[in-house]
Amino acid sequence: MAQVLEFKLPDLGEGLTEAEIVRWLVEVGDVVAIDQPVVEVETAKAMVEVPCPYGGVVTARFGEEGTELPVGAPLLTVAVGAPEGLETSGPVTPGPSGARNGSAPSGSPSPSSSSGSSATESSGGSGNVLVGYGTGAPAARRRRIRPDRLDRTPTLSGALTVEAPVSEALVSEAPGVPVPEASSTAAPGSVAPVSDGPVPVVSPLVRRLARQHDIDLRRLTGSGPDGLILRADVDCAIRQAEETEAAKTRTVRAAAAPTGAAPASASPAASAAPAAERIPLRGVRGAVADKLSRSRTEIPDATCWVDADATELMAVRAAMNAATGPSAGPKVSVLALLARICTAALARFPELNSTVDTEAREIVRLPGVHLGFAAQTERGLVVPVVRDAHTRNAESIGAEIARLTELARTGKLSPAQLTGGTFTLNNYGVFGVDGSTPIINHPEAAMLGVGRIMPKPWVHQGELAVRQVVQLSLTFDHRVCDGGTAGGFLRYVADCVEQPAVLLRTL
Numbered sequence: 417m418a419q420v421l422e423f424k425l426p427d428l429g430e431g432l433t434e435a436e437i438v439r440w441l442v443e444v445g446d447v448v449a450i451d452q453p454v455v456e457v458e459t460a461k462a463m464v465e466v467p468c469p470y471g472g473v474v475t476a477r478f479g480e481e482g483t484e485l486p487v488g489a490p491l492l493t494v495a496v497g498a499p500e501g502l503e504t505s506g507p508v509t510p511g512p513s514g515a516r517n518g519s520a521p522s523g524s525p526s527p528s529s530s531s532g533s534s535a536t537e538s539s540g541g542s543g544n545v546l547v548g549y550g551t552g553a554p555a556a557r558r559r560r561i562r563p564d565r566l567d568r569t570p571t572l573s574g575a576l577t578v579e580a581p582v583s584e585a586l587v588s589e590a591p592g593v594p595v596p597e598a599s600s601t602a603a604p605g606s607v608a609p610v611s612d613g614p615v616p617v618v619s620p621l622v623r624r625l626a627r628q629h630d631i632d633l634r635r636l637t638g639s640g641p642d643g644l645i646l647r648a649d650v651d652c653a654i655r656q657a658e659e660t661e662a663a664k665t666r667t668v669r670a671a672a673a674p675t676g677a678a679p680a681s682a683s684p685a686a687s688a689a690p691a692a693e694r695i696p697l698r699g700v701r702g703a704v705a706d707k708l709s710r711s712r713t714e715i716p717d718a719t720c721w722v723d724a725d726a727t728e729l730m731a732v733r734a735a736m737n738a739a740t741g742p743s744a745g746p747k748v749s750v751l752a753l754l755a756r757i758c759t760a761a762l763a764r765f766p767e768l769n770s771t772v773d774t775e776a777r778e779i780v781r782l783p784g785v786h787l788g789f790a791a792q793t794e795r796g797l798v799v800p801v802v803r804d805a806h807t808r809n810a811e812s813i814g815a816e817i818a819r820l821t822e823l824a825r826t827g828k829l830s831p832a833q834l835t836g837g838t839f840t841l842n843n844y845g846v847f848g849v850d851g852s853t854p855i856i857n858h859p860e861a862a863m864l865g866v867g868r869i870m871p872k873p874w875v876h877q878g879e880l881a882v883r884q885v886v887q888l889s890l891t892f893d894h895r896v897c898d899g900g901t902a903g904g905f906l907r908y909v910a911d912c913v914e915q916p917a918v919l920l921r922t923l
Contacts, residue, residue, distance in 0.1 A: 418495045421470050425485050428459055428831065434647070435459045436484045436699060446474050448494065455491060458795075460703030462834060463827045472496040484647050484698060486622070489640060622647050629654045651696075700796040711858040714774070719853045720902055721889035724910040725876065726869050729753060730884050732916045745811055750869070751789065751843050752814030757912040758841055758864060759785050759806045759813075760919060765905040767897040768862040769838050779896050788837030788857060789817060790844075791824045798824050799857055801837040845869060851887045861896045864909065865889040886913065 425435060435457040442454045453465035454474070472494040479485055622645060626633050631653050638645035697705050711717075729750075737747045762769045762785050770781045787805035791798050800820035805813055823829045840857045845868035854865045867887040874883035890906045912918045 418472075418497045420475060420493050420495050421472075422493050423454075423468050423470060423491050425457075425487050425489050425491050426466065427487050428457075428464065432459045432487065432831070434484055434486045434698075437479050437481050438463060439481060440477060441465070442474050442477075442492075444474055444477060448472065448474060458699055458827075459831070460698075460700060462829045462831050464830065466491070468492070468494060470494040470496055486646070489644070489646070622650055626650050626653075629657070631657070700798065704797055707858055708855050711856050715856050715858065716894045717856055717891050718894050718899070718902070719889055719891045720899070720906055721851060721865075721887060722906055722910050723885055723887050724913045725874055725883045726886045726913050727876075727884045729913050729916050730869065746815060748810055748814050749817070751841070752810045752817060753916075754843070754864075754866060754913075755787055755789065755802070755805060755813045755817070755841055756808075756810040757909055757919065758787065758839065759808075760912065761905050761908045762839060763806065764908060765897075765901055767901050768892060768905055770861050770896050771838070771859045772861070772893065772895050782838045784838070786836050786838045787813075788840040788860075789820075790840065790842040791821055792846075793824050793827070795827055798829065798834060799837060799840060800824055800829060800833055801835065803836075839863070842866065845886070851889055853889065854891050856891055856893060860893075862890060862892040862902075862905075864906075865891070888913070 428435065436459075437455060438458045439456040440454070441456060442448055442452075448454060448468055448471060450469060450471040451467045452471075454468045456463065456465050468491075474492055475495050476493045478490045478492060485491070623633070625631075625647065629650075631650055633645055633650075636645050636649050636653055637643065639649055640646045696702075733748060733750060733753060736745075739745070766781055767779075769785055770779055772778075773780055784804055785806040787802045788799040789802070791800060800817075800823070802808070802813060802816045802820070808816070820829070820833060823833070837857060837860060839860060840854075840863040842852075842854050842863055843866045844852050844854075845866050848868055850867040850870075852865050852867070854863045856863050865888070867889075869884050869886045871882050872885040873880055874885055875881075876883055888906060888910055890902055890909075892902045892905075908918075
């Protein structure tokens with residue numbers, strides 16, 4: 417007989433605890449192959465397609481597009497294998513749970529053809545839950561469904577998560593057999609009697625959100641599997657509390673109004689006061705907020721800055737890009753030259769290419785430079801990482817920056833391309849500002865900020881002249897070095913900007 421397997425949102429790595437459904441790639445009743453992408457989700461790091469480790473017929477989906485699910489929450493259920501006693505060539509008709517009778521397309525494997533392939537398929541799938549990641553252990557065996565829960569049918573919104581076996585669902589549509597009605601589901605955020613037992617909450621973010629809004633989780637009925645309380649339940653409870661409070665306020669105002677006042681005398685502006693807009697901190701914005709807050713809390717940072725004459729650097733760049741013949745190559749950006757200067761400076765001052773192990777109370781100096789650069793996208797601020805930047809020249813760094821920037825604009829950066837940086841370069845001059853005191857990208861030890869390059873009066877060779885001037889600022893972790901080291905690093909960077917020939921010593 418057919419076996420219904422539940423596919424849960426896998427651990428996407430990098431400490432991610434939840435993801436938002438962006439787009440479903442399959443519908444209920446579709447036939448999916450092993451490792452076929454079934455949903456596109458957005459995490460705090462990137463947007464990824466999640467493949468299903470099972471092959472069969474999709475019988476249910478849990479969560480609409482835009483729903484945020486914690487890791488381990490059900491995504492969909494798949495019926496694996498053909499039901500017993502039914503013809504596989506019959507017409508395709510929808511069942512009570514959204515499944516369809518009939519056979520898979522001719523190109524899909526049959527149970528007989530797959531029996532000799534591997535034991536993994538017969539026991540649940542390939543073991544891969546995300547392209548490029550894979551599982552760390554064999555897939556856990558699905559527990560047996562209790563008989564008292566076979567009448568509960570999953571909904572597309574994810575309110576209930578138990579699916580009856582496909583064979584029973586198919587038989588219930590046979591002529592003359594009545595179809596049982598689905599039991600009522602719990603509305604998200606509905607109030608339940610207070611229980612003294614453990615609160616069914618998995619995500620720490622859900623607990624924190626409830627704590628911030630004084631929501632008693634013991635009084636909520638979860639809409640997730642086995643009564644699991646999801647973020648949607650807490651959001652619904654928050655809205656209900658706000659509506660209740662607003663209703664009380666209106667009642668008090670109405671009671672305090674003069675009894676003889678006419679309704680028309682009330683001010684339209686006072687009766688229709690605009691409410692404050694609340695924007696959830698989630699996805700990329702939420703991840704940035706958490707990381708910056710942690711940086712400000714844990715890192716005792718300090719900032720130093722200096723103005724530098726970038727006229728010679730701009731002239732060198734123009735000469736590079738104007739070269740023709742055998743010496744010609746791709747255009748080199750100012751950011752690529754500054755990145756190359758940073759790698760040379762970190763070689764002289766390795767204290768700034770480090771991190772602090774707070775538990776061991778040790779400073780960890782890192783052997784290689786993985787240079788992050790801040791990039792503003794429609795989804796928010798992201799920091800792609802150029803791997804092994806210390807082994808690259810300006811041309812190679814520029815090409816990698818261009819590639820990663822394009823991936824960031826299209827939202828196709830993987831979590832691995834957004835993590836593991838050891839030093840960050842922040843070019844906020846593109847926003848038309850001169851200076852800033854950037855926040856260190858935790859757990860790194862320093863960040864170099866670059867303002868706009870613009871004509872300013874400058875004393876050059878003893879005379880006042882108009883030069884291309886830029887402001888450089890370095891924010892550093894005072895635990896890894898003193899001001900002398902940070903000042904030396906920044907002064908070396910400024911010297912390379914003012915006299916690019918200094919870099920020739922390190923080539």
